[in-house]
């Protein structure tokens with residue numbers, strides 16, 4: 194079998210340790226049950242050690258699952274790496290194996306399987322010391338950072354060619370994911386990485402999942418999906434069916450944000466109440482309605498079947514658009530022209546009406562009419578004007594600041610900070626069915 | 631990729647020839663000669679049958695569906711192509727594979743539930759310590775290089791059902807043949823669609839004293855003779871005019887033969903699959919559950935692997 198010891202990982206040190214194990218086991222096959230294996234007296238031992246293979250040069254970020262570090266290879270592996278470390282649950286003072294969370298399992302499995310220029314590349318996964326280390330190619334930037342940079346010290350637009358290239362690459366990555374039955378479900382600027390050579394990489398597959406699984410899977414029990422600002426209206430209205438269209442709405446929001454440099458629908462999240470029932474996200478829906486107008490059943494036939502349909506009437510009172518008219522077009526033109534009054538030359542006005550058509554196709558209320566990733570790639574927006582570059586920084590004079598890497602926590606092995614939310618309980622488990630015997 | 635078998639890790643890393651598989655297994659045994667000699671075990675196919683039975687028992691208690699069981703079986707098969715079985719507690723490996731497969735197949739169960747069911751099923755061989763299962767999960771995933779997305783023949787079967795106008799009964803039979811091949815090496819040797827076609831072929835071949843769709847392994851002899859018939863019909867594909875006689879299944883069989891002839895599907899592969907399954911059904915006849923269980927339990931106890 195041609196299976197490498199770890200996905201894509203350089204085999205050198207692995208095979209070395211393997212021959213070592215091999216030698217030892219020949220001598221002590223019987224006496225030493227400790228060298229390899231499961232069971233009582235033989236703990237699991239990783240064949241590869243993170244610190245033997247990588248030199249951690251700084252700390253990038255910490256989340257609910259654990260932390261992300263920046264590293265370089267110790268054995269001449271080219272490039273830089275981001276190592277995402279998942280920590281296990283603590284039971285009392287001692288770190289215990291508690292079972293890997295379903296979302297971590299999905300992320301590991303999907304990252305191992307996926308391979309596309311616009312999706313973050315997994316180098317290897319090391320399971321060591323009850324922790325999971327996902328070694329990823331390092332990406333110098335992300336869209337959150339890039340957008341933020343354009344608000345400093347004053348707002349100045351992202352050049353149109355950059356916007357176009359980012360959108361094309363982002364859609365290209367989405368198209369690949371969707372063609373392979375993968376829903377990302379958490380597309381937002383912070384999760385869209387950009388390499389120093391201007392290549393967009395969709396990252397953070399922590400919420401991603403396959404949607405070709407039969408039965409109840411599309412009718413999922415997970416409670417929280419997609420950061421609220423990027424959440425599609427059908428989800429806000431209580432739909433529990435996940436479709437690629439949900440990702441496409443988020444892509445539309447990201448496009449808008451690349452143009453205006455702030456989230457287009459910046460709602461406030463209604464927190465779950467004590468009974469753990471998911472509340473209607475009134476404020477978020479309101480923000481959408483303010484720009485898009487109220488959805489109408491003439492334009493979205495299934496609207497009336499949405500669980501939270503009744504809630505819409507309570508919105509209309511406070512809405513500026515009682516007739517359901519959309520002011521997206523107005524929003525778009527005032528956004529792309531807003532900077533042209535100033536002396537800054539690189540206005541987005543050149544994105545023109547094709548840009549509006551793409552935006553409105555992505556921010557379409559009816560998920561069935563919303564542009565698919567493939568359709569968006571074929572959109573005239575990308576055919577008109579200059580050729581789309583595979584390097585979104587092409588022609589730019591400035592360089593974006595590098596990712597902040599801090600030094601205060603370099604010890605990937607011992608650092609003990611947050612990170613329990615994503616392990617332990619299967620995060621979207623339903624009450625288990627049990628057959629009677 | 632995930633939906634694309636051709637680019638999947640399954641095809642790229644977990645598909646091999648029989649010879650490669652043999653070399654791999656031989657190497658494992660050679661590395662652990664002492665163990666192998668001290669604890670003789672039934673042949674791999676019998677172990678697979680035993681594992682399948684145990685998975686079935688656990689799955690029943692957990693209410694796990696067939697596809698997740700097939701995934702668990704494949705995980706176990708991959709794992710034991712890299713780790714000598716006598717170094718492990720197979721009951722723990724089975725429970726862990728089921729636990730992991732359920733997460734991958736979107737029907738997760740809490741680790742504590744899996745452990746408590748394992749305790750109930752195998753009280754003398756299974757620790758109540760959930761961290762043992764958690765640890766074994768690391769071992770399993772690590773040996774599989776985190777390549778946990780698997781492709782089964784069920785989807786091809788579903789897709790081809792219509793093409794060959796399978797009756798309900800024929801589909802059910804083909805489905806159960808696919809279940810059965812999970813106990814063979816076929817999932818490590820052939821693409822899922824090849825296996826699905828083999829299953830359809832066997833489901834269509836008229837059997838002597840056909841008693842309807844029942845779990846294929848209950849009628850191993852029947853299937854074996856049917857498979858022989860199918861093979862011989864392939865060696866003289868255009869001989870005679872069987873379409874006219876014998877009714878539905880026969881016509882469909884002819885249609886399948888024609889369809890295969892026009893496709894670029896490797897007929898040799900299908901013949902080989904069929905043969906593998908026949909020999910499996912033959913070996914099944916000699917399966918001795920008690921002996922197999924005792925052999926496994928013996929090394930688990932003697933080596934303290936149950937602690």
Ligand SMILES: Nc1ncnc2c1ncn2[C@@H]1O[C@H](COP(=O)(O)OP(=O)(O)O)[C@@H](O)[C@H]1O
Nearest residue numbers: 253254256257261275329330331332383397399
């Ligand atoms: N490949 C990478 N290169 C550089 N930084 C990364 C990389 N992956 C993640 N990061 C940084 O770590 C942060 C958290 O990673 P992410 O995968 O999004 O995890 P989560 O959002 O689940 O906490 C990202 O927002 C980004 O700042």
Ligand SMILES: [Mg+2]
Nearest residue numbers: 383384396397
């Ligand atoms: Mg993130």
